[in-house]
Amino acid sequence: MRLEKKDLRLLTVGDIMVKKVFTIDADESIRHAADLMTRRGIGCLVVTENEAEGGIAGILTESDILGRVVAVGADSGETRVRVVMSRPLVVAGPELPLADAVRLMFVHKVKKLPVVDGEGGSKRLVGLVTLTDIAGVQPALIATLKELYEDKGEAPPRTIKKVMDYYIV
DSSP, X not given: OOGGGSOGGGOBHHHHOBSOOOEEETTSBHHHHHHHHHHHTOSEEEEESSGGGTOEEEEEEHHHHIIIIITTTOOTXXXXXXXXXXXXXXXXXXXXXXXXXXXXXXHHTOSEEEEEESSXXXXXXXXXXXXXXXXXXXHHXXXXXXXXXXXXXXXXXXXXXXXXXXXXX
């Protein structure tokens, strides 16, 4: 099914997710993670533990590295990914409607959702969707996100506000 032929109100996470997701083991160094992110031109890595068992442990973002390693002067060669990654991990299923994905991002104050398929211990990583991905296909949902923050009477996190400001005119 081609994206432009599907009613935008019915789009799901699976329709727009990136399917090639890069992962890193929780015991790798931050230096290795940063090198991988730089070489691949990506802003996050899904962190795995016991990868043979499908164990997804967290997510490592550029913000995590800047705030928890660079800003405090930690040694990126000695600091392990598990110490810096964000957790608990918030995930979505591929059938989740985009509007619900935006609400999930709002509730947990995240911009990236790993997409998993399966139940319980048999979950497997199948993709990644970001707030920017959603804004690119359905900018009206970003306006909804802004309204959610206004209704709650709080300012959005700086990184989410940047996306909102870019897509809402």
